[in-house]
Amino acid sequence: MNHDEMIRHARQVLSDNDRGAYTVPTHGLYPFQWNWDSALSALGFAHYDEPRAWTEIETLLDHQWDDGMVPHIIFHAPDDGYFPGPEVWGTGRAVPTTGITQPPVAGFAVRRIHDRARDSALAGRQARALLPKIHAWHQWFYRCRDPEGTGLVALLHPWESGRDNSVDWDDAFDRVPIDGVGEFTRRDTAHANPAHRPTDGQYKRYIWLVQKFKSLGWDNTKLHDASPFKVVDPGFNAILIRACEDVADLAARLGMEEIAKESRAMADKGVAAMESLWSDELGQYLCYDRAEGKLIPSASIGGVLAAFAPIPKHRITALVRRIEELGEVCNYLIPSHDPRAPEFDGLRYWRGPVWLIVNFMVADGLQRAGEREIIDRIMGDCLRLIETSGFAEYHDPVTAEPCGGAHFTWTAAMIIEILHTFEVAA
Numbered sequence: 001m002n003h004d005e006m007i008r009h010a011r012q013v014l015s016d017n018d019r020g021a022y023t024v025p026t027h028g029l030y031p032f033q034w035n036w037d038s039a040l041s042a043l044g045f046a047h048y049d050e051p052r053a054w055t056e057i058e059t060l061l062d063h064q065w066d067d068g069m070v071p072h073i074i075f076h077a078p079d080d081g082y083f084p085g086p087e088v089w090g091t092g093r094a095v096p097t098t099g100i101t102q103p104p105v106a107g108f109a110v111r112r113i114h115d116r117a118r119d120s121a122l123a124g125r126q127a128r129a130l131l132p133k134i135h136a137w138h139q140w141f142y143r144c145r146d147p148e149g150t151g152l153v154a155l156l157h158p159w160e161s162g163r164d165n166s167v168d169w170d171d172a173f174d175r176v177p178i179d180g181v182g183e184f185t186r187r188d189t190a191h192a193n194p195a196h197r198p199t200d201g202q203y204k205r206y207i208w209l210v211q212k213f214k215s216l217g218w219d220n221t222k223l224h225d226a227s228p229f230k231v232v233d234p235g236f237n238a239i240l241i242r243a244c245e246d247v248a249d250l251a252a253r254l255g256m257e258e259i260a261k262e263s264r265a266m267a268d269k270g271v272a273a274m275e276s277l278w279s280d281e282l283g284q285y286l287c288y289d290r291a292e293g294k295l296i297p298s299a300s301i302g303g304v305l306a307a308f309a310p311i312p313k314h315r316i317t318a319l320v321r322r323i324e325e326l327g328e329v330c331n332y333l334i335p336s337h338d339p340r341a342p343e344f345d346g347l348r349y350w351r352g353p354v355w356l357i358v359n360f361m362v363a364d365g366l367q368r369a370g371e372r373e374i375i376d377r378i379m380g381d382c383l384r385l386i387e388t389s390g391f392a393e394y395h396d397p398v399t400a401e402p403c404g405g406a407h408f409t410w411t412a413a414m415i416i417e418i419l420h421t422f423e424v425a426a
């Protein structure tokens with residue numbers, strides 16, 4: 001497949017998953033709007049339909065909560081093909097949403113789409129309208145998920161990370177009880193191979209946390225302290241820091257001084273705090289279990305995704321070494337877990353497979369830091385994966401086997417973005 005054909009296929013995927021004012025990640029498995037899927041998918045649309053790209057992000061932020069949170073799923077139209085649906089969450093919104101959030105990549109997307117827009121008048125109007133909302137979301141994070149002001153926010157549910165069943169959560173998640181979780185029927189395993197999905201035991205704990213938060217009325221002034229699961233993820237924090245930095249930069253150029261100043265301060269504090277997560281032993285950042293007060297020695301992609309943030313140059317250099325090392329033990333970069341670790345599973349979701357969105361964010365961070373060689377390898381691997389196995393949700397880093405859902409929106413969007421913005425061999 002040449003690049004033009006690839007882009008044509010990718011646009012077809014986006015158009016098939018387009019529901020007018022938002023896209024679904026894929027038909028069947030994920031029939032609603034997902035937060036970070038939308039922000040990243042907008043990058044793909046922007047190359048050929050800027051108004052549609054802006055609409056995607058606008059729709060997402062239309063469902064922001066009064067306290068500033070932007071929810072992880074918006075249940076625009078009923079669909080009983082997904083569990084847990086609106087009745088399980090019980091958030092009481094007119095258009096139902098979940099009560100947790102997802103990686104705040106929207107600030108990065110808005111700046112990127114704005115800065116390369118052909119229609120700069122539209123881009124200016126959209127950015128002015130969207131930045132205050134995104135800024136309120138960022139402030140919500142530091143207020144509600146970092147109540148002690150450490151500079152790092154905690155996740156209260158693995159689904160907030162976007163890396164649902166990562167090895168990173170295993171020990172902390174084991175402490176989440178399952179009492180009182182009634183019988184339920186999973187829907188995901190009807191759409192995708194159960195061997196590629198989280199286990200039933202994990203699903204019970206996912207639901208226990210939802211029930212706990214619901215019993216507290218989804219009051220974000222209470223959830224952080226009440227949750228038995230409180231994990232600081234370097235990848236998630238890197239996305240938040242990068243988004244604050246991008247918002248600071250764009251807001252300054254648009255004359256939105258207050259937002260620029262506050263965003264810059266949040267980003268600076270976050271970058272400094274990230275140092276506490278560095279592991280010399282693994283050569284990457286680690287998660288921190290805030291409930292137990294200890295680092296989690298798990299060799300996952302979360303600690304490599306930190307390259308997306310403006311971290312110090314010597315840390316970038318070390319992360320490049322880490323990625324090179326991973327490249328020696330798999331065929332396609334970047335595995336979501338180190339293939340040499342005993343927990344590695346090349347087919348199971350976030351416990352080994354390659355995800356194009358992560359590859360893109362890591363490569364973007366490395367590009368900003370002036371790295372070159374490793375980016376060629378990462379981007380080349382992305383294209384080979386799609387050529388071999390199509391626009392799957394994720395791929396096995398050794399065999400390239402396509403896994404999870406097929407015809408996947410953000411995988412397609414990433415191909416459009418990568419082919420337009422990185423120099424990749426034809």
Ligand code: GLC
Nearest residue numbers: 025030034036037162163164
């Ligand atoms: C899965 C992924 C998550 C993504 C969602 C929709 O839950 O782990 O990151 O947002 O699917 O694609």
